[in-house]
Amino acid sequence: MTTAAAGKIKRDYSLVGESARRAVETGLASAEWYHTDIPRKVMKELMQRSDGPAIRDTIVWAAVQIISAAGAIYFWGTWWCVPFFLVYGVFYASASDSRWHECGHGTAFRTRWMNDIVYQIASFQLMRNPVAWRWSHARHHTDTIIVGRDAEIAVMRPPDLLKAALMFTGLLDLRYSLPALFRQAIFGLNAEEKNYIPEMEHAKAVVAARWHVAIYVATVAVAIAFGTWLPILLIGGPRIYGTWHMVLTGLLQHIGLADDVTDHRLNSRTVYMNPISRFIYWNMNYHVEHHMFPMVPYHALPRLHELMKHDLPEPNPSIWHAYREVFPVLLRQLRYEEFFLKRELPPTAKPYRDEFHRLDLLEAAE
Amino acid sequence: MAEWVEACAAEDIDEEDVVRFDHAGRTYAIYRSPDDEFFVTDGLCTHEKVHLADGLVMDDIIECPKHNGRFNYKTGEAKGAPVCVNLKTYPARVEDGRVMVELD
Numbered sequence: 001m002t003t004a005a006a007g008k009i010k011r012d013y014s015l016v017g018e019s020a021r022r023a024v025e026t027g028l029a030s031a032e033w034y035h036t037d038i039p040r041k042v043m044k045e046l047m048q049r050s051d052g053p054a055i056r057d058t059i060v061w062a063a064v065q066i067i068s069a070a071g072a073i074y075f076w077g078t079w080w081c082v083p084f085f086l087v088y089g090v091f092y093a094s095a096s097d098s099r100w101h102e103c104g105h106g107t108a109f110r111t112r113w114m115n116d117i118v119y120q121i122a123s124f125q126l127m128r129n130p131v132a133w134r135w136s137h138a139r140h141h142t143d144t145i146i147v148g149r150d151a152e153i154a155v156m157r158p159p160d161l162l163k164a165a166l167m168f169t170g171l172l173d174l175r176y177s178l179p180a181l182f183r184q185a186i187f188g189l190n191a192e193e194k195n196y197i198p199e200m201e202h203a204k205a206v207v208a209a210r211w212h213v214a215i216y217v218a219t220v221a222v223a224i225a226f227g228t229w230l231p232i233l234l235i236g237g238p239r240i241y242g243t244w245h246m247v248l249t250g251l252l253q254h255i256g257l258a259d260d261v262t263d264h265r266l267n268s269r270t271v272y273m274n275p276i277s278r279f280i281y282w283n284m285n286y287h288v289e290h291h292m293f294p295m296v297p298y299h300a301l302p303r304l305h306e307l308m309k310h311d312l313p314e315p316n317p318s319i320w321h322a323y324r325e326v327f328p329v330l331l332r333q334l335r336y337e338e339f340f341l342k343r344e345l346p347p348t349a350k351p352y353r354d355e356f357h358r359l360d361l362l363e364a365a366e
Numbered sequence: 367m368a369e370w371v372e373a374c375a376a377e378d379i380d381e382e383d384v385v386r387f388d389h390a391g392r393t394y395a396i397y398r399s400p401d402d403e404f405f406v407t408d409g410l411c412t413h414e415k416v417h418l419a420d421g422l423v424m425d426d427i428i429e430c431p432k433h434n435g436r437f438n439y440k441t442g443e444a445k446g447a448p449v450c451v452n453l454k455t456y457p458a459r460v461e462d463g464r465v466m467v468e469l470d
Binding site for chain 1: 383413414415420421422424429431432433434436447448450
């Protein structure tokens with residue numbers, strides 16, 4: 001792999017700022033992206049939906065939460081409740097992220113209502129407005145890591161390492177998510193949200209926020225009425241103590257890689273992971289594959305990976321390896337914001353195309 | 367004025383599948399339903415202008431390959447976020463094994 005530093009350009013991550021304007025002007029917004037060639041018949045087979053794998057996984061997901069919550073309640077007041085809360089928290093607040101994601105795409109189940117129900121439950125557990133986030137994620141797929149367009153860039157440049165570290169506690173996300181729900185419930189959507197959510201969906205987003213807020217208010221009321229933290233530790237609280245796995249795996253999706261390019265091989269990362277993390281993460285460790293072909297369900301991603309790995313940079317062999325690769329890049333970005341990791345392609349891959357690089361696009365525009 | 371245009375051979379499209387058809391500077395999607403009927407819509411998703419011919423046909427639904435926006439390809443109806451605007455549909459028929467499309 002090589003690293004690359006490009007010319008200095010001030011980044012403005014606001015969705016209504018200078019970078020957003022420039023992305024539209026230079027054609028980076030809603031651009032055409034590189035795709036690995038996969039024959040239509042094979043792709044059609046990979047895209048096929050099935051209820052079986054997601055029903056099985058959802059039963060396991062729900063069962064783990066119910067059993068661990070029961071254990072936590074049973075041992076409440078002793079230290080024995082801690083391991084139960086740790087398991088509960090990860091399945092409540094981390095595994096729900098991948099369920100939210102896959103059901104949001106509508107690819108987890110073949111049956112639509114099953115996708116919708118799991119999507120709504122997972123959105124609640126994550127304190128995410130189910131309407132607003134559906135649209136922000138659509139934008140993330142249209143304009144992946146395009147500065148000023150993508151609302152889901154987790155670590156911006158120059159990186160705030162303290163903030164990145166605090167993400168593992170869930171505190172930062174909670175500080176944003178919960179007030180956002182209250183604001184949406186009481187005052188409606190702000191200018192940035194209106195930028196990526198169509199007007200016809202605004203009212204739906206407000207209603208969804210009101211439902212979430214009502215449940216949280218009821219949870220706190222029950223906790224106060226019975227004089228116990230238990231309801232809050234079971235509903236809402238896991239967002240703090242159970243988020244770490246979501247961040248551990250999710251941060252690796254794009255961190256330290258290129259921005260403002262239109263080739264997912266340059267801005268996304270595939271990482272081989274242990275089977276437990278892959279279950280929690282629902283195979284989103286195959287992230288280049290997912291971004292290139294978002295129609296392929298999570299359970300078919302390993303097959304897709306085998307078919308296209310000749311065209312991709314070598315995957316990181318473990319989570320640990322990926323962080324060891326990323327950390328020096330982040331340190332360098334503290335001083336040189338333009339620095340990023342440019343991952344080398346194998347000889348069997350189609351080369352990165354110059355016109356897919358931001359600088360070439362910008363230079364051509366200037 | 368509308369005219370009937372020959373688009374492709376019926377056998378070019380698998381059952382429950384879709385192909386792209388370009389004509390006079392415009393792009394269309396031609397569908398073959400599971401019950402062996404043919405339908406035609408505009409070729410680009412009304413959300414982000416992605417070719418629907420790369421998407422997935424399931425029963426009466428075409429799903430966009432980019433954001434999984436869903437349309438009923440028989441009526442053009444948008445079935446929910448992230449698609450809000452219906453697809454335009456066109457009459458189609460099969461003559462001597464060729465798919466004919468009535469275009470504006």
